[in-house]
Amino acid sequence: MAVRRLRLGVGRALGVPATRKRGSRVYSTSQAFGEVLGLPSRQFTKLVFPLQELSRHLAPDSGHNLHLRIFDPSLEDLARADHLFTTTARHRIEYVSSAVRLDHAPDLLRPEVCFIGRSNVGKSSLIKALFSLAPEVEVRVSKKPGHTRKMNFFKVGKHFTVVDMPGYGYRAPKDFVDMVEAYLKERRNLIRTFLLVDSVVGINKNDNIAIEMCEEFALPYVMVLTKIDKSSKGHLLKQVLSIQKFVDTQTQGCFPQLFPVSAVTYSGIHLLKCFIASITGSLKAEDSRQN
Ligand code: GDP
Numbered sequence: 343m344a345v346r347r348l349r350l351g352v353g354r355a356l357g358v359p360a361t362r363k364r365g366s367r368v369y370s371t372s373q374a375f376g377e378v379l380g381l382p383s384r385q386f387t388k389l390v391f392p393l394q395e396l397s398r399h400l401a402p403d404s405g406h407n408l409h410l411r412i413f414d415p416s417l418e419d420l421a422r423a424d425h426l427f428t429t430t431a432r433h434r435i436e437y438v439s440s441a442v443r444l445d446h447a448p449d450l451l452r453p454e455v456c457f458i459g460r461s462n463v464g465k466s467s468l469i470k471a472l473f474s475l476a477p478e479v480e481v482r483v484s485k486k487p488g489h490t491r492k493m494n495f496f497k498v499g500k501h502f503t504v505v506d507m508p509g510y511g512y513r514a515p516k517d518f519v520d521m522v523e524a525y526l527k528e529r530r531n532l533i534r535t536f537l538l539v540d541s542v543v544g545i546n547k548n549d550n551i552a553i554e555m556c557e558e559f560a561l562p563y564v565m566v567l568t569k570i571d572k573s574s575k576g577h578l579l580k581q582v583l584s585i586q587k588f589v590d591t592q593t594q595g596c597f598p599q600l601f602p603v604s605a606v607t608y609s610g611i612h613l614l615k616c617f618i619a620s621i622t623g624s625l626k627a628e629d630s631r632q633n
Contacts, residue, residue, distance in 0.1 A: 374475055375424040378612065379417070390420065392570060392602045392609045396579055406583055407590070412599040415616045422625050423616035426498065428475040433499040435476035440492035444524045448495050453622040454503040454531045456493075457566075458522065459538030460548040461509035464568035467605035468538065469496075469506050472615060474608075481506065491518055493525060502622035503531075510548060527559050534562055534621050541567040541602060544581050545588060556595055564597045565589060566614065571604040578602075 378389060388395040394410045415423075429435045441447045459465045466481050473479045479496065491508030498504060507522055526535065535556055539549050556563040565585065570578055582600060589596045601617065603610035619625050 374428075375421040375612070379421075389607070389609055390612050392604075393582070393600060396575065396582060396602070399575060399579055406586070408582065408586055408600070409598040412597070413613075413617050413620070415613070415620065419620070419625055420612050420616045423619035424475065424612060426501065426619050426624055427472060427615050429478065435473060435479050435496065435498050437479060438495040438497050438503070440494045442492050443521060444528060447493065447525070447529070448503075450495070450497070450503050451531060452497075452500065452502050453533045454505055454529065455534045455536060455618055455622065456505040456507050456525070456529075456532060457536045457538060458507045458526075458552055459509060459568075460540075460546070460552075461511040463509065463538045463540050464605055465506065465509060465538055468566070468568060468603060469504065471603070471605040471608060471611050472504070472618075474611075493521070498624075501624040501627060502618070504618075505532075510552065523555060526555060526561060532561075534564060534618075536564050536566050536601075537596075538566050538568050539585065541570050541578060541581050542572050545585060553593065553596075557593060560595055562595050562597070564617070565600050567600055567602040569604060569606075570602045570609055571607045 378386065381389065384395075391410070393408055397408050397410055400406055400408070426433075427435065438450070439448050457465055457469060470481045473481065473496070481494070493508065494506040496504045496506070505525075507525065508518060510518065510522065526532070537549070537552055537556060539545055545553070567582065567585065573581070582602065586600060589598060589600065601610055601614050603614055605611075616625075
């Protein structure tokens with residue numbers, strides 16, 4: 343959907359209120375997304391498409407190319423994805439188990455996505471934000487030095503699994519690196535890896551190790567820029583442009599579009615949910631579930 347149409351006012355541009363008719367049936371978006379749709383258009387764009395909002399500050403002739411809309415979902419798909427991340431009586435989002443070794447990982451056949459990133463990058467906050475409409479899901483965090491860090495598996499209905507990988511860092515023990523490496527290399531149903539980078543800091547040494555791992559194993563991966571609420575627009579734009587340049591020139595397997603997010607303002611969270619729903623093939627299934 344063109345940006346200009348959104349600027350006219352979301353509801354007016356689409357001609358639909360938060361609850362829409364599809365054929366003779368009433369199609370209800372989740373209440374949360376209904377609230378998003380009620381936002382003034384500028385705030386809506388900032389919340390749902392933060393990269394696009396940021397690009398407004400680039401001169402048209404700047405020569406920079408932020409890939410804003412490679413993934414360009416409809417509002418209906420955004421709402422469907424929100425619904426998919428909501429627990430209902432017949433669709434449960436739940437913690438399955440944790441594992442320290444790949445051979446202890448649950449044997450799940452559904453598509454899987456994983457989140458990796460250095461300690462403190464904002465991974466648990468992001469996963470909590472993704473599951474904010476399923477508040478009963480406990481996102482476990484084990485950060486105390488000396489505690490075993492685990493891979494945590496979460497089931498999203500019958501559709502897909504989300505895996506929270508332990509954070510790596512300067513002192514990451516070898517067995518931990520082995521665990522992540524083995525998982526990334528061998529997990530058959532892993533369809534996408536989300537690599538988190540702190541937007542305040544940019545790509546650092548530890549991130550480079552993870553990037554090299556993804557590249558070496560020829561994994562399709564996506565860069566998610568966390569904590570975008572923390573920087574000034576100028577600093578954020580500078581970081582985003584530099585990361586975009588890196589992705590465009592130094593990577594093979596990274597999806598060209600960046601996903602900036604904030605677990606505080608929820609900027610970018612709806613788009614990320616929709617992207618996950620789309621790559622796991624869950625949007626169509628969600629459509630038939632609602633009809
Ligand atoms: P993890 O170690 O990667 O799981 O990181 P956490 O999710 O625990 O976050 C590390 C720190 O960053 C915590 O103090 C969080 O409150 C903070 N944080 C995480 N995400 C955000 C965000 O989007 N915005 C801001 N301002 N702070 C964040």
